[in-house]
Amino acid sequence: MTAAGLGAAAVLTGIAVGAKPAHAATAVSTRQRVVVIGGGIAGVATAWLLDGRHDVTLLEAAPSLGGHATSVPVDVDGHHVMVDIGAQFFGPYSHPIYNKLVTSVLQVPTVPNQLDNTVFQYGVPTPLMVSPSADRPITDLLQYLPALQAVAELMDRARDLEARRDWSTTVADLVEAMSVDETLKESFVYPYVASVNGATISQAKEFSARAALALAVRPLVNDKTEYVNARDGLQAVVSTLADECTSVTTRVNTRAVALLRSGDCYEITDSQGRVHLADQVVLALPPEPAAALVAQLPQAEPLFSAYSRFRYMPARIAIHRDPIYMPASPADWSSFNITRDGEYCEASISYARLRGDAPVYKSWVLHRREEPKQLLASMDFRHPLITPDFIQAQGQLQRRNGADGLWFAGSHVFDVDSQESALYSALTIAAELAPASANRLRLGTLPTSPATP
Numbered sequence: 001m002t003a004a005g006l007g008a009a010a011v012l013t014g015i016a017v018g019a020k021p022a023h024a025a026t027a028v029s030t031r032q033r034v035v036v037i038g039g040g041i042a043g044v045a046t047a048w049l050l051d052g053r054h055d056v057t058l059l060e061a062a063p064s065l066g067g068h069a070t071s072v073p074v075d076v077d078g079h080h081v082m083v084d085i086g087a088q089f090f091g092p093y094s095h096p097i098y099n100k101l102v103t104s105v106l107q108v109p110t111v112p113n114q115l116d117n118t119v120f121q122y123g124v125p126t127p128l129m130v131s132p133s134a135d136r137p138i139t140d141l142l143q144y145l146p147a148l149q150a151v152a153e154l155m156d157r158a159r160d161l162e163a164r165r166d167w168s169t170t171v172a173d174l175v176e177a178m179s180v181d182e183t184l185k186e187s188f189v190y191p192y193v194a195s196v197n198g199a200t201i202s203q204a205k206e207f208s209a210r211a212a213l214a215l216a217v218r219p220l221v222n223d224k225t226e227y228v229n230a231r232d233g234l235q236a237v238v239s240t241l242a243d244e245c246t247s248v249t250t251r252v253n254t255r256a257v258a259l260l261r262s263g264d265c266y267e268i269t270d271s272q273g274r275v276h277l278a279d280q281v282v283l284a285l286p287p288e289p290a291a292a293l294v295a296q297l298p299q300a301e302p303l304f305s306a307y308s309r310f311r312y313m314p315a316r317i318a319i320h321r322d323p324i325y326m327p328a329s330p331a332d333w334s335s336f337n338i339t340r341d342g343e344y345c346e347a348s349i350s351y352a353r354l355r356g357d358a359p360v361y362k363s364w365v366l367h368r369r370e371e372p373k374q375l376l377a378s379m380d381f382r383h384p385l386i387t388p389d390f391i392q393a394q395g396q397l398q399r400r401n402g403a404d405g406l407w408f409a410g411s412h413v414f415d416v417d418s419q420e421s422a423l424y425s426a427l428t429i430a431a432e433l434a435p436a437s438a439n440r441l442r443l444g445t446l447p448t449s450p451a452t453p
């Protein structure tokens with residue numbers, strides 16, 4: 001899910017997060033050579049957690065660390081804002097461990113969000129739904145009552161799936177069981193779910209309903225959504241982690257191009273022609289490049305079978321100045337604005353409305369009829385299509401985690417696509433390789449994470 005809009009039994013310090021990987025060696029006490037491949041939040045957090053305990057090398061293909069946590073500087077009308085072109089939202093209920101890391105341990109400054117939604121049909125001036133917010137008289141919203149009731153029912157049902165830890169009910173199963181009018185399901189409910197996941201309507205129907213709605217329902221507390229942004233962008237979190245490492249060798253612009261087993265260790269060849277020897281390898285990169293790397297390993301076949309089950313959908317994000325994708329009337333502008341246009345349902349985030357910042361918009365633009373003018377930046381991504389099968393593939397990877405010194409990190413390994421799940425994956429590795437590292441101890445007692453399988 002794209003984090004649109006919409007857990008506290010403590011574990012003891014140093015004890016494993018979640019289930020112990022079946023194949024993992026018991027805690028590694030000797031100093032090891034560890035190569036972490038991929039410098040998104042999962043890889044950088046892994047390096048940070050192992051720092052000082054092992055000899056860690058971090059390889060990142062891009063010119064800078066961050067992966068999907070990439071922030072772009074924007075100067076508009078005297079405002080300076082770091083816009084998150086990828087991941088942006090987090091909070092204490094949806095991202096409890098990540099939130100603790102960012103706010104208490106790293107002390108990265110945050111800004112509050114006003115999260116509200118407008119959903120409208122392309123070319124139709126009257127919206128399908130405008131959600132309540134502090135500056136909207138409730139009487140103006142009565143016309144949207146059926147859609148608002150549908151959202152309330154959707155969230156109630158999603159809460160129930162969370163409580164039952166049910167990943168197998170699909171969005172289509174859930175929506176078809178709803179008591180709302182059939183026309184409203186097609187015109188509003190499916191488009192709403194599709195947009196918050198970066199999906200088309202038919203893709204949205206295939207989603208695990210729990211996965212599709214997790215980041216909308218988890219932060220809802222007392223009917224308010226508790227989300228924040230990092231003031232200086234989420235990339236600042238990754239940079240702070242990297243800057244705090246004292247003994248990690250970090251190489252950017254360095255792609256891992258081959259991974260071989262050589263006797264008791266692994267040989268990783270990078271795009272600069274260097275060969276790195278490792279006792280432990282952490283694959284902190286998405287399934288497709290990870291599958292390419294494991295192809296020549298003796299354990300390739302079961303890993304391939306897991307990796308081939310993770311499906312993704314393309315997305316393009318644009319940061320721009322013109323309000324081209326906003327609803328017809330400014331009175332209907334929300335921080336998160338969804339346009340339904342046939343199969344496609346893409347969103348546009350207003351930074352001015354969301355956090356009182358510059359008039360800058362962050363929009364999903366792959367399927368739009370018009371390009372945005374005054375384009376400031378754009379980037380291509382892939383969002384996961386989290387079906388019940390995707391969740392089963394996670395289990396396949398989790399069960400192999402640590403076998404033969406090969407580890408899996410990244411937001412695809414646990415739960416839904418988020419900074420929390422990526423960090424959680426790093427913590428499961430640290431729990432085995434460096435349970436008492438200085439940085440792991442700084443996190444102290446961990447809150448229960450929704451990423452726990």
Ligand SMILES: Cc1cc2nc3c(=O)[nH]c(=O)nc-3n(C[C@H](O)[C@H](O)[C@H](O)COP(=O)(O)OP(=O)(O)OC[C@H]3O[C@@H](n4cnc5c(N)ncnc54)[C@H](O)[C@@H]3O)c2cc1C
Nearest residue numbers: 003038040041042061067068087088089256410411418419
């Ligand atoms: C538009 C968008 C909005 C999102 N919004 C939110 C949000 O608001 N909140 C939230 O919590 N999550 C959000 N997410 C999801 C979140 O961004 C991801 O779950 C998380 O950042 C993934 O981190 P990662 O470290 O697992 O993977 P990535 O960030 O994908 O990092 C993997 C890294 O591996 C590198 N790499 C790949 N191949 C190689 C190789 N062969 N050698 C070396 N390096 C390699 C890549 O360059 C990349 O840097 C959003 C995602 C997108 C795309």
